[in-house]
Amino acid sequence: MYPDEFDYYNADGVDDALDLLDEHSEAGTTELLAGGHSLLPAMKTGLSSPDVLIDISDIETMQGISADGDGLSIGAMTRYSDLVDSEEVAEHAPALAAAAGQVGDVQVRNRGTIGGNLAHADPAADLPGAALASDATLVVHGPDGEREIPADEFFFGMYTTDVGPDELLTRIEIPSADGAHGAYAKKPSPSSGYAMVGVAALLDTDDDGITAARIGANGVMDHGVRLSPVEDALTDGSLDGDTIEAAANRAGDDLDVDMMMSDLQASNEFRAQLLEVYTERALTAAIEDGSSSVAAD
Template sequence: MYPDSFDYYRPDSVEEALELLDEHAMDNPAVLSGGHSLVPTIKSGLASPGVIVDIGEIDDITGVEENGDHVHVGACTRYSDVVGDAIVEEHVPGLAEATGEIGDTQVRNRGTVGGNIAHADPASDLPAVVVATDATIHAQGPDGSRELAADDFFLSVYMTSLGPDEILTGIDFPKLDDGVAAYEKKPSPSSGYAMVGVAVRLEFDGDTVSKAGIAANGALDRAVRLEGAEQELEGSEPTPAVVSAAAEAATDGIDTDEMMDDIQADGAYRAQLLESYTGRALEKAVDRR
């Protein structure tokens, strides 16, 4: 399908992009970063913006930077620039692993971290990592910049706490110094998206888990923290018995009726997948200790 006609702009700065969004507010403007989310929705007729503002070449919001106790990833950083990056692999290994699971080489050469997170597809791989790592999302709008906590960012399918006149500019991921991380997913056989994906981040005090971050995508209409599993691990040594109990607790507090239900899997099956893949991700992480 051919898209409807639109006006295209490529600003050189976030400020210029915000001005364009304001100037064309009545034209249903859309922000383009890598294009792997927006372009398919336009071609399928699910979106029909009158104006596209392409922020993909803005240098100020591109790249990986080590900054104190966190690693900052610019919104327009390509997946391929995250996979294999020495800083990311050392300090945010879960992000490196999950990013490597996205699409194929062509997709990773164009898709961007910020675009993935702002699009908030519940089956995308990165939202679970954002929640599990307690990342901070940076946004900029006409009233200035603000920071958004990961737990408050993802609201529903394709819905976030970003304002319609705001642009996601970057993400701060806390460094993982004494700990391990892992990501496991059950990919859709047709698309490669996660039917269920689980991100794990474990920090240690000696042999004891001092802090656990566990989150899932694909299970609900948004990335969700698995608090039951986290509570089973924190304060305990991650023995096989504890890991098994944590996996069983992955669905605690989650109503099966809230699970995604589609042609690929119903809610009951996704609940089983959630427990199973939580166990797989935890076992992988603990084996890396």
């Protein structure tokens, strides 16, 4: 199926993209094109019909990964494959590295971008939970300049974030988790590969046990969520199976089962069960393997 006609612009920089957004704000629906894996299929099926398409995929200042002693700065147009191949991401953001390795297939990872994933805010996408677990800060540019949004405040609901219609997500800042253990465990949809449930875990440990924990989940609610009861149960706990199992059993404590995602592949009640199972798998992988990515059996 062919999409409806639209006007196409290729932005050559952040300021140019913002100028184009402003110029066409009254022209109808305007969409930003990053990797295109969500937008283009929606256009072909008629679910989305923008009047104006602004291509931001070639903006060089929005690409690449840089690391210093404090952490990472990742351009929003950085591709999944670059995250997977980066030693800096594996060292400083192991939960994000593990989740990026579970996105789609090789072709998708070679084209899709971290910024497109997070800004699109698909509830079943793999990176929102990892961004939450990694304590990411999302940096957006708009008419009034730069604005920083903590990941905990970024996701509002299904396909909805704190990015305004006149703003552009330009980079993701992640504090260094060097020495921490990260993992991502996912139950993929058999039809699409998206996460029916996905759990990202980041654990700080010492000889006495777990000193701090950040756990993020996607595919369960209409947006990525932190699993605070699990974090509380892990902190100051020992590195053993009993601690992990007890913490995983609390995965749904702060979540309303009636508000969980429900579809033909998994009811909300089944997702609540999957959440506990995959929380336990993510925690086990983080402790046993240091940094790993766990797909379904």
